Amino acid sequence: MTDATEIRRAVPSDIAGAARLAAELVRLHHRTDAARFYLPERLEEGYSGWLSRELTKSSTVILIAARNSEIVGYAYGRLEERDYMVLLDRHGAFHDLFVTETARQTGIGRRLARAMLEQLEALGAPRIVLSTMAQNEPAQRLFTSLGFRPTMLEMTRERSG
Numbered sequence: 001m002t003d004a005t006e007i008r009r010a011v012p013s014d015i016a017g018a019a020r021l022a023a024e025l026v027r028l029h030h031r032t033d034a035a036r037f038y039l040p041e042r043l044e045e046g047y048s049g050w051l052s053r054e055l056t057k058s059s060t061v062i063l064i065a066a067r068n069s070e071i072v073g074y075a076y077g078r079l080e081e082r083d084y085m086v087l088l089d090r091h092g093a094f095h096d097l098f099v100t101e102t103a104r105q106t107g108i109g110r111r112l113a114r115a116m117l118e119q120l121e122a123l124g125a126p127r128i129v130l131s132t133m134a135q136n137e138p139a140q141r142l143f144t145s146l147g148f149r150p151t152m153l154e155m156t157r158e159r160s161g
């Protein structure tokens, strides 16, 4: 099944499909912890606009996994310059990775992630940094197997009363 799935750079006609998956990723975060991850309005529309603009930048990588003409996976990353606030020198930021539920556990997530690492490194990223929700063990297992190490732990506290 995996063999029929192509991993490639997104083109403008892929953006609406990629935006649907990006919106699903946001909803997953909100379902997991609604207080920490707010739910923006008009998600698909907002992402379509954002990803269309990002697609024109040479420092951005948007990948899709396509099976027949259906988009079953999406990844988004970007080369970032030095950021004093988070003590990060120039790096690749791996922002989003999403595979549709019915296409999971067939190797597509790993192929998308590997392709993203290759492309960000080809752009000159000396290291790649990402965040996953603390509860997201499948993603952490995948990223650990690709050589990522835990480096930061975000903690959130709601106002009492």
Ligand SMILES: CC(C)(COP(=O)(O)OP(=O)(O)OC[C@H]1O[C@@H](n2cnc3c(N)ncnc32)[C@H](O)[C@@H]1OP(=O)(O)O)[C@@H](O)C(=O)NCCC(=O)NCCS
Pocket: 025, 028, 095, 096, 097, 098, 099, 100, 103, 104, 105, 106, 107, 108, 109, 110, 111, 131, 132, 133, 136, 137, 138, 139, 141, 142, 145
């Ligand atoms: C995380 C995600 C991208 C994995 O995609 P996938 O196509 O199912 O992953 P693969 O089939 O390539 O599996 C790669 C590795 O991920 C891990 N993994 C995937 N699904 C898993 C599960 N249900 N439980 C535990 N580990 C899992 C395993 O380490 C697996 O390697 P293995 O098969 O050698 O054990 C997918 O589950 C997903 O889209 N989840 C929702 C969004 C998300 O969590 N995104 C990542 C954080 S931004």
